[in-house]
Amino acid sequence: MKRETLKNWQSVRKEVLNRIHSRQWKPGELIPNEADLAQEFGCARSTVNRALQNLADDGLLDRRRKAGTRVAMHPVRKATMSIPVIRNEIIARGSAYGYDLISSERSTPPPHVAALMGLAPRAGVIHIVCVHSADDTPYVIEDRWISSDWVSPDDMVNFANLSPNEWLVTHVPFTAGDIAFSAISAGAFEAALLGCELGAASFVIDRTTRNNERTITTVRLIFAPGYRIDTEI
Amino acid sequence: MKRETLKNWQSVRKEVLNRIHSRQWKPGELIPNEADLAQEFGCARSTVNRALQNLADDGLLDRRRKAGTRVAMHPVRKATMSIPVIRNEIIARGSAYGYDLISSERSTPPPHVAALMGLAPRAGVIHIVCVHSADDTPYVIEDRWISSDWVSPDDMVNFANLSPNEWLVTHVPFTAGDIAFSAISAGAFEAALLGCELGAASFVIDRTTRNNERTITTVRLIFAPGYRIDTEI
Known part of the structure; x- marks a missing residue:
C-alpha cells in the first residue's frame, strides 16, 4: 500500500x-x-x-x-494575546474614542520607577497621566513614565492631543519588553479618573519596553471595572 | 564589494x-x-x-x-503566556503544594454553563470546587464544570486526592480553547475559600476547552489577591 x-x-x-x-x-x-x-x-x-x-x-x-x-509530561500550553494600540481597541469595539490628558511633567524618577527602568536617581523622565474613553465613558487610565532621552520639548506639546501610547508606537520603536497582568482595588486616584466606586476591582497591565538594552518607557494601564481580555489557546 | x-x-x-x-x-x-x-x-x-x-x-x-x-501602520504586538498545571506553577515558585476538594457533584448545567459549553439543559455535568494552596495559604479556587461524557464514576473518586486541573491534563487531551482574563471583587464565596477580605480584587482566568468540536470543560480560576502573571513581548 x-x-x-x-x-x-x-x-x-x-x-x-x-x-x-x-x-x-x-x-x-x-x-x-x-x-x-x-x-x-x-x-x-x-x-x-x-x-x-x-x-x-x-x-x-x-x-x-x-x-x-x-x-511533554506536563504540557505547558501557551496563549497568545494581541496588544493593540488603545485607540484601535476602542474603535474595534464599535465605540467612539476619546482622550483626556490629565497631567504631563518632566521630573526625576521616584525610586520604584528608577528601579523598573534601570535609571539613575537623577535621570530625566517624563510622567504622563491620561484617560482613554469609549463613548464618553472612561475605559482605561494610562499612567506612564518615559525616559527623557526619547522625548524632545516639541514632542511634549503633542501629548495634549495624542496619547503617549499612540505617539510611542509611531515615534519610538521597541525591540522587547516585559508585561504583567494583575488586579487591584481602585483607590481614590483610580475611582476619580475612572468614575467607579472606591475599592472596585480593576484589571491592570504593567508594561516596560526597551529599544535594545535601553529602557524607553514603563506604563501602568488601569482598566475600568468589568474589563476582560479574550484570547485563544 | x-x-x-x-x-x-x-x-x-x-x-x-x-x-x-x-x-x-x-x-x-x-x-x-x-x-x-x-x-x-x-x-x-x-x-x-x-x-x-x-x-x-x-x-x-x-x-x-x-x-x-x-x-504595519499600527503594529499589534503579541504576548505569549504559558499556562502551566497549577501544581507545577506553585512548585516552580518554591512553595509546598496543597489541594483541598470542597465539593464534587453530578448535576445538570445551570443556563450560563450550558451556554458556555454548548450543552443541552438536561445534559450531564460534573461540578467540582477545590482550592490549591502554596505553603498552606490559599492560592487559587478552581471552580470547574466537566461534561460527564469524559468522566466515569471511578474517575470521580480520584478528585479527592487529585485536582481536576491535573487529572484532565493527563486523561483528556484538548485541541483548542478560549481563555479570558479579568478582575472581580471577592464575594462571600471567594472570601471564605481564599481567606481574604470581602471585596478584595482577585485576578480571574476563565477557560473553556474542546476536543475537536466537543466541549470538555469550563473553569473559572479565582486567584488570591496580589496574584500577578509575568510574561514577555
Missing part, C-alpha cells in the same frame, strides 16, 4: 499532534528521530524539524540535543 | 526588523517583493517568505495577496 506523503510542515504537525492526542505517543515517551519520521512521512527532514520545533514551542514536545524528542 | 549573504530565515528576519526599527522602511510603506529581497540577501525566496511570514504573524508586517507587503 502506498502511503500518502505529507507535503508541508503543517500537515506533519497535524499528524504528530494526532498521535499525541490519541495517546499513540504517550506523555514522557521518546518519539522516533527526525530521519525516521521524514522517511515515514515521505518528506524532507527539515520539514519534520520545523513541525517538531513548532510543537516544542507550543509546549507539547520536549526537545533535548542528543537525548531526542519526548512527548 | 561582495555583500554578505544571509543564510537562514532568522537572519533575514533580523535584517528586515532592523530596517523597520531604523525607519529605513516606514510604517505603511510597501517593501520590495520576495524575489528582489532574495536576490539582495543572496538566499532562497522561500527563506525570505518564511521570515516575512513570521514578522506578519508578529503583527509587524501586513501581507496582502497581490497587493504586496507593507510595514
Whole structure:
C-alpha cells in the first residue's frame, strides 16, 4: 500500500499532534528521530524539524540535543494575546474614542520607577497621566513614565492631543519588553479618573519596553471595572 | 564589494526588523517583493517568505495577496503566556503544594454553563470546587464544570486526592480553547475559600476547552489577591 506523503510542515504537525492526542505517543515517551519520521512521512527532514520545533514551542514536545524528542509530561500550553494600540481597541469595539490628558511633567524618577527602568536617581523622565474613553465613558487610565532621552520639548506639546501610547508606537520603536497582568482595588486616584466606586476591582497591565538594552518607557494601564481580555489557546 | 549573504530565515528576519526599527522602511510603506529581497540577501525566496511570514504573524508586517507587503501602520504586538498545571506553577515558585476538594457533584448545567459549553439543559455535568494552596495559604479556587461524557464514576473518586486541573491534563487531551482574563471583587464565596477580605480584587482566568468540536470543560480560576502573571513581548 502506498502511503500518502505529507507535503508541508503543517500537515506533519497535524499528524504528530494526532498521535499525541490519541495517546499513540504517550506523555514522557521518546518519539522516533527526525530521519525516521521524514522517511515515514515521505518528506524532507527539515520539514519534520520545523513541525517538531513548532510543537516544542507550543509546549507539547520536549526537545533535548542528543537525548531526542519526548512527548511533554506536563504540557505547558501557551496563549497568545494581541496588544493593540488603545485607540484601535476602542474603535474595534464599535465605540467612539476619546482622550483626556490629565497631567504631563518632566521630573526625576521616584525610586520604584528608577528601579523598573534601570535609571539613575537623577535621570530625566517624563510622567504622563491620561484617560482613554469609549463613548464618553472612561475605559482605561494610562499612567506612564518615559525616559527623557526619547522625548524632545516639541514632542511634549503633542501629548495634549495624542496619547503617549499612540505617539510611542509611531515615534519610538521597541525591540522587547516585559508585561504583567494583575488586579487591584481602585483607590481614590483610580475611582476619580475612572468614575467607579472606591475599592472596585480593576484589571491592570504593567508594561516596560526597551529599544535594545535601553529602557524607553514603563506604563501602568488601569482598566475600568468589568474589563476582560479574550484570547485563544 | 561582495555583500554578505544571509543564510537562514532568522537572519533575514533580523535584517528586515532592523530596517523597520531604523525607519529605513516606514510604517505603511510597501517593501520590495520576495524575489528582489532574495536576490539582495543572496538566499532562497522561500527563506525570505518564511521570515516575512513570521514578522506578519508578529503583527509587524501586513501581507496582502497581490497587493504586496507593507510595514504595519499600527503594529499589534503579541504576548505569549504559558499556562502551566497549577501544581507545577506553585512548585516552580518554591512553595509546598496543597489541594483541598470542597465539593464534587453530578448535576445538570445551570443556563450560563450550558451556554458556555454548548450543552443541552438536561445534559450531564460534573461540578467540582477545590482550592490549591502554596505553603498552606490559599492560592487559587478552581471552580470547574466537566461534561460527564469524559468522566466515569471511578474517575470521580480520584478528585479527592487529585485536582481536576491535573487529572484532565493527563486523561483528556484538548485541541483548542478560549481563555479570558479579568478582575472581580471577592464575594462571600471567594472570601471564605481564599481567606481574604470581602471585596478584595482577585485576578480571574476563565477557560473553556474542546476536543475537536466537543466541549470538555469550563473553569473559572479565582486567584488570591496580589496574584500577578509575568510574561514577555
